[in-house]
Amino acid sequence: MLSVNNLSIEPLFREVNFRVPRGEIVTLMGPSGSGKSTLFSWMIGALSADFNAQGELWLDEKRCDTLTVEKRGLGILFQDALLFDSFSVGQNLMLALPAHITGQRRKDDVQHALHSAGLAGHYASDPATLSGGERARVSLLRALLAQPQALLLDEPFSRLDKTLRASFRAWVFDAVRARNIPVVLVTHDEEDIPPGGDVIQLSRWQ
Incomplete structure (x- = not known):
């Protein structure tokens, strides 16, 4: 269970509360400027000092808002794939x-992930040669391979055309539910x- 308790970020919003059970996806909506991305920044521990935040973030029995970014166990997926074009997909x-994952298992895990996303054979590919949908899938795989305990999706479908958006959205939802992690989705x-x-x-x- 991922929980945000009594969160206020001045001057954006006040007293936000929600809970996300494992395997569930809660959608966060609001007009531009209402603070959706800022809320995500607070959740991952990267809130600008320009904002004053009060509230608590819990993941199961662990209070996370007092922890460093690395210890929170949260993954995030943005609108842009943000792949390193100087590296191969793999x-x-x-x-x-x-x-803690070492040796041949590292490559095996990556190859298995690519296969699961319909990207088998792309281990050595240049990210620049991928389509928008393929880059989006690689970006999600990267977020999931980090083994997050919860995942934040910051408008990850917004740059895709309508047909691709629908198929990628369905694949994302299936992938995160299969891992039984709580997910928060920001979208318009x-x-x-x-x-x-x-x-x-x-x-x-x-």
């Missing part, structure tokens, strides 16, 4: 693997909301 994914598009999923509406500080 090398990009290898960077995400935890340090109601079509991105998982069927039956909870929606949190952010509004500006009054």
